[in-house]
Amino acid sequence: MGFISQAGNKEINQELVIKGKKRFFRRTPRDMTRVNHRIRAREVRVVHGEKNVVMDTREAIKLAKNAGMDLVEIAGNATPPVCRIIEYGKYKYELSKKKKASETHKQKTKEIQLRIAIDEHDYGIKLARAERFLGQGDKLHVQLRFRGRENAHRNLGFDMMKKVCEDLATMGKVDVRPNLKGRRISMTLSPLPKPQQERKFGRHLEHISEEALEADEGDVDEHVDEHVDEHVDEHVDEHVDETGEKQVEATSNNPEEIVSAEATEKKDPVADSE
Numbered sequence: 001m002g003f004i005s006q007a008g009n010k011e012i013n014q015e016l017v018i019k020g021k022k023r024f025f026r027r028t029p030r031d032m033t034r035v036n037h038r039i040r041a042r043e044v045r046v047v048h049g050e051k052n053v054v055m056d057t058r059e060a061i062k063l064a065k066n067a068g069m070d071l072v073e074i075a076g077n078a079t080p081p082v083c084r085i086i087e088y089g090k091y092k093y094e095l096s097k098k099k100k101a102s103e104t105h106k107q108k109t110k111e112i113q114l115r116i117a118i119d120e121h122d123y124g125i126k127l128a129r130a131e132r133f134l135g136q137g138d139k140l141h142v143q144l145r146f147r148g149r150e151n152a153h154r155n156l157g158f159d160m161m162k163k164v165c166e167d168l169a170t171m172g173k174v175d176v177r178p179n180l181k182g183r184r185i186s187m188t189l190s191p192l193p194k195p196q197q198e199r200k201f202g203r204h205l206e207h208i209s210e211e212a213l214e215a216d217e218g219d220v221d222e223h224v225d226e227h228v229d230e231h232v233d234e235h236v237d238e239h240v241d242e243t244g245e246k247q248v249e250a251t252s253n254n255p256e257e258i259v260s261a262e263a264t265e266k267k268d269p270v271a272d273s274e
């Protein structure tokens with residue numbers, strides 16, 4: 001018998017060795033969930049709908065089969081064990097869904113970009129996206145860029161950033177306060193604990209599909225050169241000039257600033273050269 005055993009082991013070892021390398025078999029984890037006749041206890045507590053009763057295991061299995069479902073043990077350490085009458089495939093799906101939801105979210109930094117002359121509708125969409133980023137546990141970088149004549153009204157930019165802080169106070173807290181660098185004001189917010197979060201702008205995303213929202217990674221920076229001379233002649237680019245004039249009229253609350261801007265625009269260039 002010993003000879004046969006050694007010969008058998010030798011054949012097995014030869015099968016495991018291929019070209020001088022050992023071949024290893026990885027075992028898949030065994031499902032330890034007890035279902036139907038695998039439940040060992042004589043009595044179980046059955047939870048099904050509004051029912052919560054202790055009954056014989058065989059009767060519980062029969063009850064589950066009559067309903068076209070399975071008897072699944074969900075708390076084997078309890079006395080008696082707790083079971084549910086449910087389809088086993090559906091039960092496994094619920095477990096995997098809960099596991100996926102409980103996994104730690106890898107925090108990212110998402111960005112939204114604003115302008116002084118942004119209208120109320122676009123502002124609502126921007127803030128709704130910001131709330132969604134913070135709700136996912138991501139940090140939020142808010143950036144406001146000045147263009148053309150907007151550089152003369154940087155106080156309006158700080159006023160807008162203050163408004164953003166107030167509107168997002170129920171979703172996040174300010175980590176880096178608004179600061180000016182070149183032609184931009186930026187700040188950073190981190191999310192509040194989920195029980196403390198409360199969204200106010202969610203209605204602005206109702207018309208956007210869930211697929212589009214999942215793919216939203218924030219606004220992309222346009223890589224504008226920050227070293228451009230801020231005193232460059234704005235009249236060279238007519239488009240920037242016209243845009244700047246409209247923004248001054250739309251954003252400035254001081255009539256003297258508007259009159260000053262119009263007077264500069266209408267000034268005779270021939271008289272300047274003389």
